[in-house]
């Protein structure tokens with residue numbers, strides 16, 4: 001089947017099998033391997049991308065379903081400099097092995113798009129569809145808080161290790 | 166993980182979708198794909214043809230009409246969860262939608278798809294039966310209405326026939342003094358993931374006493390069921406704490422509670438009581 005869509009601002013047209021999952025299309029046809037395949041069973045969220053601005057699991061969507069849609073992957077976030085959410089993960093050590101990170105960041109971008117000042121609770125709920133086996137989530141939450149502050153133009157909250165007292 | 170090969174059709178009108186279903190034996194409807202795609206990837210289910218209704222205009226709205234609100238086939242869980250009409254007239258359904266899966270699942274999965282899929286632990290079906298909702302099914306030969314409590318036949322089996330599409334879910338608009346609520350324990354703890362046990366309640370209070378009530382239970386049996394004994398026990402009381410506890414004690418009467426990976430019969434029976442109490446307190450307070 002033929003499918004035409006926009007990925008990170010670029011129009012793409014391809015001839016693919018109808019059973020090709022969006023994640024495989026991105027990774028294997030477009031070589032955009034930043035989007036990870038974790039569980040493949042719709043639970044871990046490592047494959048999260050934005051389709052028309054909404055976070056979805058690309059292992060649970062067929063590429064042919066995205067005909068005419070605009071996709072954003074982790075590769076599409078940085079624009080000369082890192083996206084504030086990427087920068088937040090750098091500043092607040094939001095990753096260890098990094099496997100969950102692209103999906104986690106895409107979920108965080110979608111969350112901050114809907115709510116520019118999420119509470120800690122809202123952040124934790126906002127990433128409930130993303131599993132991390134390394135960090136225990138604490139620094140991920142701090143990274144997203146950092147990003148939210150810088151995106152609003154506020155000073156980021158102090159880090160756990162910069163004790164101000 | 167790949168599914169078997171299938172033919173993919175993406176009609177842009179309901180009539181085309183209905184005639185594709187009627188003329189293609191074994192064809193399956195896909196709406197959000199959040200249950201169908203995982204099943205196909207695991208090859209537990211391999212339809213020869215998938216009819217994606219995602220490109221049909223006019224199925225994605227929630228509107229108020231006469232005596233009901235209508236939820237179209239392409240309304241996503243997130244939309245149901247945040248819609249003001251749902252919040253006003255079908256509070257329990259909005260809560261059940263908000264606690265279905267996670268953000269990504271709610272951005273794709275549909276309320277009507279959750280009905281059609283008829284998982285034994287799905288959240289929104291419990292709300293549909295408690296709210297006295299009606300399913301509107303269409304085939305190329307016409308349309309019929311199915312009361313929610315007759316819609317859920319067995320595990321993963323709804324009353325829809327192979328050539329029918331669930332085009333909308335209708336929930337009666339709330340009349341004087343009727344309120345509803347949903348509460349659950351999710352498999353991943355809190356409200357996340359399918360219900361280990363979930364209870365939706367609908368109550369009507371007239372002149373300070375409960376004049377009508379329906380209680381829908383999910384997760385504990387092989388289909389979402391009405392807890393009739395518990396609802397009858399509540400009717401006629403003033404809905405005080407004691408009446409709530411007495412009614413909740415009867416919640417699994419007439420329901421065959423089954424054990425699964427997530428809980429024993431005893432545990433699920435206990436949870437059903439706890440969530441009946443919590444949902445009733447919430448509904449009667451509102």
Ligand SMILES: Cc1cc2nc3c(=O)[nH]c(=O)nc-3n(C[C@H](O)[C@H](O)[C@H](O)COP(=O)(O)OP(=O)(O)OC[C@H]3O[C@@H](n4cnc5c(N)ncnc54)[C@H](O)[C@@H]3O)c2cc1C
Pocket residue numbers: 042043060193194195196197198199200201202203238264265266267270273274275276277278279281282284286287288289325329330331332351357358359360
């Ligand atoms: C990670 C994860 C977590 C989840 N957690 C929960 C949860 O906590 N609670 C819960 O209730 N559910 C949960 N689900 C399931 C989710 O709610 C699905 O969205 C829902 O079960 C199916 O809706 P869908 O629109 O995705 O349907 P699809 O997957 O497209 O279809 C499912 C089935 O219904 C049929 N169907 C769909 N729409 C129609 C229609 N309009 N007319 C006729 N037949 C139709 C299809 O043919 C198919 O057999 C979860 C799913 C995932 C992947």
Ligand code: FES
Pocket residue numbers: 036037038039040041042043044045046047048057058059060
């Ligand atoms: S790979 Fe898609 S959810 Fe895990």
Ligand code: FES
Pocket residue numbers: 094095096097098099100101131132133134135
């Ligand atoms: S950093 Fe390793 S899984 Fe999250």
